[in-house]
Amino acid sequence: MARHLFIVSVRHPALYDYLLQRFSDDPNAQVILDRRRADRRQADAPVTLERRHAYRRQRPDVSEELRRRSVAVVTIS
Amino acid sequence: MAQRHNLQIVREAFAAWNAHDVDGYAALLDEGYVEETHTRPTPVRGREAARAAMREYLRVLPDLHFDLDVMVASGGQVFTRWLATGTYGGELTSPPFDRQLKEYGCTLSKLGRRRITHVWHYWETDHMPPHMDAQ
Numbered sequence: 001m002a003r004h005l006f007i008v009s010v011r012h013p014a015l016y017d018y019l020l021q022r023f024s025d026d027p028n029a030q031v032i033l034d035r036r037r038a039d040r041r042q043a044d045a046p047v048t049l050e051r052r053h054a055y056r057r058q059r060p061d062v063s064e065e066l067r068r069r070s071v072a073v074v075t076i077s
Numbered sequence: 078m079a080q081r082h083n084l085q086i087v088r089e090a091f092a093a094w095n096a097h098d099v100d101g102y103a104a105l106l107d108e109g110y111v112e113e114t115h116t117r118p119t120p121v122r123g124r125e126a127a128r129a130a131m132r133e134y135l136r137v138l139p140d141l142h143f144d145l146d147v148m149v150a151s152g153g154q155v156f157t158r159w160l161a162t163g164t165y166g167g168e169l170t171s172p173p174f175d176r177q178l179k180e181y182g183c184t185l186s187k188l189g190r191r192r193i194t195h196v197w198h199y200w201e202t203d204h205m206p207p208h209m210d211a212q
Contacts, residue, residue: 004149006101006156013200015113015183019156022185022197026152049150069181073149 005074006031007062011072019071034066080150083188087155090186090193097135102139103128107192114198138163138178147183158183 006023008016008031016033023029067071084106093102103124112130121130121147134141140163162205163178180200187195 001166002151004151004156005116006092011202018115018197018199023152029151054163068164069158070199071183073147073158073196075149 001026003076004029005076006073007034007066007074008032009070010035015070036063047069079153082191083119083153083155083186084108084148084150086188086191086193087148087150087157087186088145091157091159094131095142097141097211099131099135102131103195106188107194109194111195112198113196113198115150116200137165139166140164153188155186155188156183156184 005027006019008019010033013033016031019031023031062067062074081125089106090102093099093105102146106124106127108124109129110122110127112127123128142162144157144162145157145159147156151157159182161178161180161182165178171183180202182198184199186193
């Protein structure tokens, strides 16, 4: 069974809240808020590799997609 | 198997929108259908109300079209990400709205009994197209 990761831009909190609610009882879907850019503005310390999410290692194009769109979806087969 | 059917039903629903086929779209909806957006407080309820809402959309945007770029089915729901384009017609072409619509967004559809029971639309821009506010 495929699993789906919905990564929502921090600029779209209403979308995040709704997807989180609607997929709350779906074990094959996970909804996360992409806070990376906001977190970096708040912290001077560099982000370590360990703190980065696994999806970024798998899909570096997610960052670019989230600059243009409200949500990116990564499917893990 | 169910997820494949759900994807097919939602594809048909967007195809009906793009064909401006009100009856074809309504045929995919459950009698208890509910349609919401993140900014509109009053949902559209029922198949007949959905017909009326779709006709209104098409009156305001006679060439409305959805290009789908992501579709995902999971747990009885289908997530669709789209780009809506169209040209405003009728009385809603005056400022502040541009005559051309080009809006990114997404829809989460819930299905049951091989029909669409609930949809929620999210438009990515801050302002709502006038046809959305008018209802």
